[in-house]
Amino acid sequence: MNIPPSISTIIWQQPYPFLFTIISGSHLYGFPSPDSDYDLRGxxxxxxxxVIGLETGNETIEVSEVCEALEIDLVTHDVKKFFLMLLKKNGYVLEQLYSPLILTTSPEHEELKFIAKNCITRHHSYHYIGFAATQWKLFEKEQPHRVKPLLYVYRVLLTGIYLMQTGIIESNLIQLNQVFNLPYIPDLIVQKLSGLENSNLSDFNVNFHQKEYERLRYQLQEAYELSTLPEAPSAKAALHNLLVRLRVCVS
Known part of the structure; x- marks a missing residue:
């Protein structure tokens, strides 16, 4: 994809070296609208x-800017905070780590991808069940209904099911639907790609999508119960060693 120059400018303006930076949000999920903002994570x-002194640096950096009519949101976490989140049931940080939309990288980024495979557990299903429920409530309460939260519902549920079945993080709804073959997904994506970020749905059947939400939520629960993924992460020691080396490198 073409990266607007203003994105690179914001990245290089930051005060600390990066382990990696990526693009998340609708661009990662496969359905950016023409006016979608860029969600940068790293x-x-x-x-x-x-870290050890009385005056400590920012564990989290957040920058929001509008450059040439382009809205850019950058959020980055310090390595220790990110590693601790990896050891929890946090699918969002896994999606950031394995995003193919890479802006900056490092040899340690690749090393972390390998280590983090041992952070993936059966219990990441709770993250996706909870996230889908939040998006469905958002979708239900809005009148008229918008296409974006509905696409998020399907993206989240399919990502969770696929993770439970394969142990692989896949965040792109287009790629996921090549596996699940849900016939209504392409039309929803076309509506999102061709409209504005907050476009409303056309030709919409609430009851149909509610049944699909419930069916896929049950399928995710079933995938959790059948999953052979581990019960707990086993990467803490490797993450500790990598963290120490990274601290020493930038001291």
Whole structure:
């Protein structure tokens, strides 16, 4: 994909070196509208003196800017905070780590991808069940109904099912639907791609999509029960060692 120059400018303006930066949001999920903003995510590395001293650096950096009519939101976490989130049932940070839309990378980024495979557990299903429920409630309460939260519902549920079945993070709804073959997904994506970010649905059947939401939620629960993924992460020692090396490198 073509990366607007203003994105690179914002990345290089940040005060700390990056382990990696990626594009998340609708661009990662496969359905950006023409006016979609760019959600940038990443991991920065605080130097030792900003970790052990009385004055510590920012564990989280958030930047929101509008550059040439382009809205850009950047959120990065320090490596320790990110590693601790990896050890929890947090599918969102896994999706960031394995995003194919990479802006900056490093050899340690690749190493972390390998280590983080041992952070994936059966219990990540709770993240996706909860996220889908939140998006469905948002979708239900809005009148008229918007296409974006409905696409998020399907994207989240399919990502969760696929993760439970394969142990692989796949965030792109177009790629996921090549596996699940839901016939209504392409039309919903076309509506999102051709309209504005907050476009309303056309030719919409609420009861049909509610039944599909419930069916896929049950399928995710069933995939969790049948999953052979581990009960708990086993990557803590490897993450610790990588964290120490990264701190030393930027001290």
């Amino acid at each position: 991991v920065h590395i605080l130097p030792v003196q900003e």
